[in-house]
Amino acid sequence: MLRxxxxxxxxxxxxxxxxxxxxxxxxxxxxxxxxxTAKRELVFHPGGVGVLALTDxxxxxxxxxxxxxxxxxIFEIPAxxxxxxxxxxxxxxxxxxLEEETGYRAESMEHxxxxxxxxxxxxELLHVYYAKNIKKVDNPLAQDEDEVLEVxxxxxxxxxxxxxxxxxxxxKTIFAIQYWELLIAQGRV
Amino acid sequence: MLRxxxxxxxxxxxxxxxxxxxxxxxxxxxxxxxxxTAKRELVFHPGGVGVLALTDxxxxxxxxxxxxxxxxxIFEIPAxxxxxxxxxxxxxxxxxxLEEETGYRAESMEHxxxxxxxxxxxxELLHVYYAKNIKKVDNPLAQDEDEVLEVxxxxxxxxxxxxxxxxxxxxKTIFAIQYWELLIAQGRV
Numbered sequence: 001m002l003r004x005x006x007x008x009x010x011x012x013x014x015x016x017x018x019x020x021x022x023x024x025x026x027x028x029x030x031x032x033x034x035x036x037t038a039k040r041e042l043v044f045h046p047g048g049v050g051v052l053a054l055t056d057x058x059x060x061x062x063x064x065x066x067x068x069x070x071x072x073x074i075f076e077i078p079a080x081x082x083x084x085x086x087x088x089x090x091x092x093x094x095x096x097x098l099e100e101e102t103g104y105r106a107e108s109m110e111h112x113x114x115x116x117x118x119x120x121x122x123x124e125l126l127h128v129y130y131a132k133n134i135k136k137v138d139n140p141l142a143q144d145e146d147e148v149l150e151v152x153x154x155x156x157x158x159x160x161x162x163x164x165x166x167x168x169x170x171x172k173t174i175f176a177i178q179y180w181e182l183l184i185a186q187g188r189v
Numbered sequence: 190m191l192r193x194x195x196x197x198x199x200x201x202x203x204x205x206x207x208x209x210x211x212x213x214x215x216x217x218x219x220x221x222x223x224x225x226t227a228k229r230e231l232v233f234h235p236g237g238v239g240v241l242a243l244t245d246x247x248x249x250x251x252x253x254x255x256x257x258x259x260x261x262x263i264f265e266i267p268a269x270x271x272x273x274x275x276x277x278x279x280x281x282x283x284x285x286x287l288e289e290e291t292g293y294r295a296e297s298m299e300h301x302x303x304x305x306x307x308x309x310x311x312x313e314l315l316h317v318y319y320a321k322n323i324k325k326v327d328n329p330l331a332q333d334e335d336e337v338l339e340v341x342x343x344x345x346x347x348x349x350x351x352x353x354x355x356x357x358x359x360x361k362t363i364f365a366i367q368y369w370e371l372l373i374a375q376g377r378v
Binding site: 008027041043064070076117181 | 212230234253254305310315335
């Protein structure tokens, strides 16, 4: 069994490439365990939160929006990146995004998973919560100014159909729908 | 119901920030549907493939490796990025990575999901395959030169324990383990 030192890549130099509002990009030269050097392209991101929210009618709440990297409109679970100060309480980010994007508020938030999305080049950590007993609120938090959103509520059959049709096509949403399917298969919902 | 034009963000200018071996980075100024402008930070990636491989003893095949963005050694399903020319046949990427990283070859590869990992800023698409009837091969394809890997085979209980302990902590692996759990819950394995 190898030890940590047998795996570790030590940074020799780091070149800062880009400092953005959402991501920072750097290029590292690293020392491999065998003494050779290699380059590592790195993206730093504050992390995000996604929310599985099921209505009283056992439908999933989804948000339709345009995603510039894909040049496509897709359906996702409510989600957003962690704002400064929210890092220790990602469930607050989840509650905020759920309300801003859909107008729903949850009685409680159950942590389902925390996952690095692309550990090969990015440190983005996404937390997924399950929003329990959601209710529409009268005066929800306002949406972000530069976002156009439309809210949908779908059955499991409709959501799985959308995965087939690739209008649902992102990791957090596919994970959340699979979690919902597992809840059903295990008789927990 | 809104139309595509109500969502679309048209690129006004694109600034190329970085051209790497794995990722390209760009900064777009976009025209929002309401006429306002906004900035979009974009990462372009060739995409990748991850493989759920279960042994005859019903254990999952995992690879331990160092991930520079996390400064951490983690356990993941065998995976890798799509090489030039492989884009139309991601199952070939999966078969290659499975053999290079673990020494296993599959009788067939079943497509489970294709998912954008971070659609807010990146176009990276990850395909997940289920490798059927895997067998060790005598002379497997060689590993990449700049990778240090160690192969593990774990039961579902061990894998779920590792998620609790955060040594399994990436999206494709957590998705694959949840898929495996769903197969069991539905009596399909």
